[in-house]
Amino acid sequence: MAAPVVEFRNVSKTFAGHKAVRGISFHIDKGEFFSILGPSGCGKTTTLRLLAGFEEPDEDGGEVRILDEVVNHRRPYERKLAMVFQNYALFPHLTVEKNVAFGLEQRGTPKGEIVTRVRNALENVRLDPVKFGGRPPAALSGGQRQRVALARALVLEPSILLLDEPLGALDLKLRKEMQLELKSLNRRLGITFVYVTHDQEEALTMSDRIAVMDNALIAQLGAPAEIYEHPRTAFVARFIGExxxxxxxxxxxxxxxxxxxxxxxxxxxxxxxxxxxxxxxxxxxxxxxxxxxxxxxxxxxxxxxxxxxxxxxxxxxxxxxxxxxxxxxxxxxxxxxxxxxxxxxxxxxxxxxxxxxxxxxxxxxxxxxxx
Amino acid sequence: MSGGGGSGGGGLRLAWLRWSARRPGVRAWSLMAPGTGWLLVFFLIPLGFMLAYSFMKKGVYGGVEPGFTLEHYLRFFDPLYLTILLRTVVYALGCTFFSLVMGYPVAYVISRSGAWKNLLMFLVILPFWTSFLVRTFAMIFLMRDTGLINTALIAMHLVQEPIEMLNTPFAVMTGLVYGFLPFMILPIYSSLEKLDPSLLEAAEVLGARPFARFTKVVLPLSMPGVVAGSLLVFIPALGSFLTSDLLGGAKEMMVGNLVQNQFIAARNWPFGSAASFVVMGVVLLAVFGFLKSRDDSAPGGL
Amino acid sequence: MAGKLPKWLIATAAAVYFFLHAPLMVLVLFSFNNSKFSAGWEGFTVQWYQRLLERRDILDSLWVSVEVGVVSTIVSTLLGTLLALGLARHRFSGRTFLESLLYVPIVTPEIVCGISLLIFFTAASKWAGSGNELLASAGLPALLPVLAPGLLTIIIAHVAFNISFVVVVVRSRLEGMDRNLEEAAMILGADEFTAFWKVTVPQLWPGILSGALLAFTMSFDDFVITSLVTGPGSSTLPIVVYTMVRKNVEPSINAISTIILVVTAVLIYASDRLSQDKPLTPT
The missing domain is CATH 2.40.50.100 (RNA polymerase II/Efflux pump adaptor protein, barrel-sandwich hybrid domain)
Structure with a gap:
């Protein structure tokens, strides 16, 4: 069996005496849609940030591995990940095109190639490059911004895509639509998705597996049906469904x-x-x-x-x-x-x-x- | 593996970034060291020098002689200097009082002025930053014997002789208020701005008359602004030098003038330092009092 | 929007605005008055402005003020921006100390600041002088810098009192900025330096500029501190104006005051606009 794409081995992270993550272990397989689910303050965001490289594990805080390599002390830009942020984090001073091109420019992609790839990426998320390419993010609706953020991440053809509550700011109808779209992107492109959310329904709908976090630990990890049918602890039984x-x-x-x-x-x-x-x-x-x-x-x-x-x-x-x-x-x-x-x-x-x-x-x- | 951008010298740069990523303190201080160093060397240490000088003996041609003495502080009990100190405090308090009485209505009007807000704010900010010297000169221009006010009064045959306004307490107080009033308006405005208008509606629904709405709701909630504004006026008024120098003359000397005088004319540096530290001491007391009152009132607000 | 304001309140506010602005307007008006002594209106003239051009001391001092202003603004903006970045973006120990240190220049009266720098510069140059003599007697070159009062001491002093104000302005803009933007840049492959230049600076620019304009204004206006740390031959404009005011002569003061007022008003207006400016939108 191939090595997992992502692996956490007994990872801990402490902020000024507060343990945000307490020795958690899990692995994520290639192409998997993996969700980290939990209430606010449970450690799910810290877990994602440890994976992205914005935080590093404690001195003796275990290992974060990406593609079978220990990345504890690798900076985010060395990790070749892509990420969609909760508030999209689109650069307000750049046009939609420039936002999407940003990562390619950093990687020294030739100019001509950037133009085609940006166009394809925008089409891929169903945004008209001609119509929207020259606009500033401020001139877009919430759903459109969401798509630009997605295009900016996918244009890099990453093997792993991190998503930090990306649908939180959308209204219910749009959210349902995007859930299906994200799931189909995951299937179509074969990219591993790591998805952080506090919305249990969202996690159940899209995920191949879910890690339910509580109190800086993983309370249960498994497929949606397994977690729903066989909750291990009272917390999981209460947090997922009634x-x-x-x-x-x-x-x-x-x-x-x-x-x-x-x-x-x-x-x-x-x-x-x-x-x-x-x-x-x-x-x-x-x-x-x-x-x-x-x-x-x-x-x-x-x-x-x-x-x-x-x-x-x-x-x-x-x-x-x-x-x-x-x-x-x-x-x-x-x-x-x-x-x-x-x-x-x-x-x-x-x-x-x-x-x-x-x-x-x-x-x-x-x-x-x-x- | 290196995902970094196309800039050269990558190895060392990346090594530093990786190393410092685990040491946020090192990163922060490498950014902040130059500025902090400057403030330490050219602000805090000079204040320390001044403190040390205030305990030394007076040198013959200015400067100091080594030794330790409290005589310069004790000298303040001389009625001559006590008067100056007292006058300074009275002026500073008076200036704070008049600024508050004049500034509060302005701040209130701005906070309720709708579309005019930006313009009205700018008209307060402008004098806030305008040359203090020029503004003091404007006062002279109005108040001197051949100034605009006297010329106008004489032309209208209201007086025969010019009224002497310069070098009077009136001139100094007017100059101080004119100088520092904007410092009062800005903080009061910003606390009134935060006031939720629905609170006033709630008070009205509960039967409070306009006067009661003001004294029971608006005033208490804008207290932080009033306190901050009073501090911002009191401090520079206490240490003011130009106003009393140009509008007050020798009769209306304040501590700031005393300090300057000891260094430039009297050549008694230690006494000047001591006087300076007395001002600084009163300022620090006011600041600590302010910080304490803010901490005490922070949780409740009401 | 809120309920109507009572008339007496509006009248009071109007009176205060009159008090704040009328004296300056009169000052400006009489800079065009064709009379040397009278405070009565004798007709329009620009002769007082022409007179300014003939006065070398004023032109020289204007140049000194600009020099001091530009250099001290650049230095204090740079140091202040770096301080603001550290404060807003990093965890570090010694924060309480630094925050208090930044407050000191804001609450210290100008006269106290100026006097303490006068003492410090005098003592430091005396020590440097005797240190250099000692070095010379040992056959070494004079290595210690002697801070003779003049341009350099004025600039040092101006930077010292400006840094804190730049920090306040830049920091408030930084804190309104989305930290995720820098992280997004990093995940997209930009390292910290690149993310700073390509993402943080374009957003922060109005804040930096606004801080710089305030720093220049304060430097350009300062009289008290400058007068204490200056030396022969380096008078700034406010020092010359002060001398003129003391001598109490001719409407040239009105003219130079008007120029100072206009320059300040433009700078403050620009700074005010920039600080209200929302994050930039591309052209």
Missing amino acids: SNFLEGAYAGREGTWALVRRADGSLVRGRGGDGRAEGAAVKIAVRPERVELVQPDAVPEGFDALPATVRQVVYRGEMLHVRVTLREGGEMVAAMRNEGQIRNPVRWQEGVACMAVFAPDDARVLEEDPA
Whole structure:
């Protein structure tokens, strides 16, 4: 197997006593669309800046490798990367053409070649070179600036493209459009994309793999489906999508499932939980759309069931969220498809007794969040 | 591997950039060393010299003799010098007061002037930077016995003899206010500018009359500007030399004139240094007081 | 936009503006008055301006002022811009000390600054003189610079009081600038020096120019400090004007004052425009 394009080996970065990144390791393969996802202050931007070369790891802070070469002390201009910035960072004193040509000029590309490549790059991001080439960035709309920033990066034909929340400033419709376009550029050009975002939906839509960061560490790394279906920690379960949490004590195993004893003594089954000590406090996460509400006497075979009372029905358009109070304390949300409130009105009314049921395979015993 | 641009001498340059990238302090100081050095050698150290001189003995032909003495500071308790010191402080405070009373309305009007703002601002900035000497001369031109005011008064038969205005406290105070008023307007304006107009609307909705809106909302929120402006007027007024020199004459001597006099005429350098340091001391007190009041009021504002 | 201003407030402000500007306008007007002594209007003339051209001392001092202004502006702008860059763009230890040091020239009264430099230059040249004698007795050439009061001491003093003001102006523009621009340039292959020349300087230019214009204005106007550190034969324009004002003669002072006013007004207007200027757009 070919060496990874990017590799972080136990990388740490400290700013004036504050640890921004705490010994993280991961690798990115060629052509991959790799997202780093997390809330603000989680260390994702620092990670990207370490890769770009704007920051260097601590003295004993591990290794950053690009194309199998340690680049800890390489300056950004030695790394042959390209980057799209959050606010685009277009040079306001240069025209669109000059902005796109900037990198080629730095690399000593012959004049004639620059002209053709700039034109191609602009066409590539669907901007008319004749119409927009001579304009200053100030005369462009947000979406157009975004395209110029992309052209300026892609014209260098980089093997790796870094993107720092590039869609944050666009409106929703444009953002959706650009998401698809970025994904198709990634496929078409075979460039490795490293994409930093705090928007979980964006990451799920575009990425081949996602590194979820929290508190200067990687909380979980995996394909979008894996992260959504099998969140490892409460943070990931909460940050990616919505989750119901049940608390209890680890009570051994039943086949491939872990058993968790609830406060009232009842047992709930779930996946994961390997290596936890008997009696240890654990959390179980269940996605709202995996929770069903049934009549107390109609619990399906093989499901775990918790007695509950309906507290509130929240109408959310294509979905309905039914919030229930569990008998032994706490609450849960069950999400169900809106099947038409005229033909098929929801049966659950406030105050009705029911059972909240879920399959043990849809419940996940979580690992503890690291300190 | 080198991705750097087409400039020559790349090796050494790149080596320096790589080395210094890990040492932001080295980078910063290599930029800042010349300027910092200049300020140290030609500002801070001379002030140190002056401090040292103020404790030495007077030389015969100017300059100093080695030794340590407090006599130059004690000399300030001589009523003659105490009067000068007191007069200086009174002038500086008076100038600050009149500048505030005249400057606040102007700053307020500018901050509410809409399309006229740029022009009105420029008309304050202009005298702010105009030659102080020329502006002081303009005062002389108006106030001297054959000046415009007296000529006009006589021509209108309002007075027989010219009114003596130069070399009076009136001339000095007018000259000081005329000189330093713009320093008051600018900071007050910038704090009024930041004031959110919706606060005034909120106060109005809550039933505050115009006077109450001003005293309860506008004034407290513009206090930082008032304090900064007062400082910016008080400091140069305290150390002023030209105004009292040209408009006040010997009768209206301020500490600045005393200092200059000790160096140029009386040749008592240590006493001049001591006088100079007394001024500097009052200035530093005012600055520290200002910084403290700013830190104290920073979080709340109200 | 906000509510209407009461009339009395507008009247007060107008009166203050009158107080600020009327004396100067009168001064300018009477530089064209055809009478040597009278403050009454005796008709239009430009003879006081012509008179200026005949006075060598004024022309010489004007040249000295320009020399001092240009050199001290270049030096203080360069040093101040570098200081502003370090302050705005880097982490370093000693920041508190440097920030305080930069405040010192701003709060020190001119007379104090001038006197301390007078003491310093006198002492330094005395020491350099005896040091050179010592060197001479050892058969060595006079290596120590003796700072005789004159052009050089004036320039040194002007740079010293100008640096802080340049720093304030340039720094405020730097802080309004997007740091990502420099990083974008670097990722595109430009090293720090190239990024500075091709990206930072074009953006910063108005700030640098505005700082330089202010520095020149302050240098051109300074009387108090210059009068204390100057030596024989190097009088700046303000020193000559001061002498004229003391002697209290003829409307030539009005004429030279008018010229100074016009020059300052142009420089300040230019500086003001530049500092309000948004980042450049290409032509």
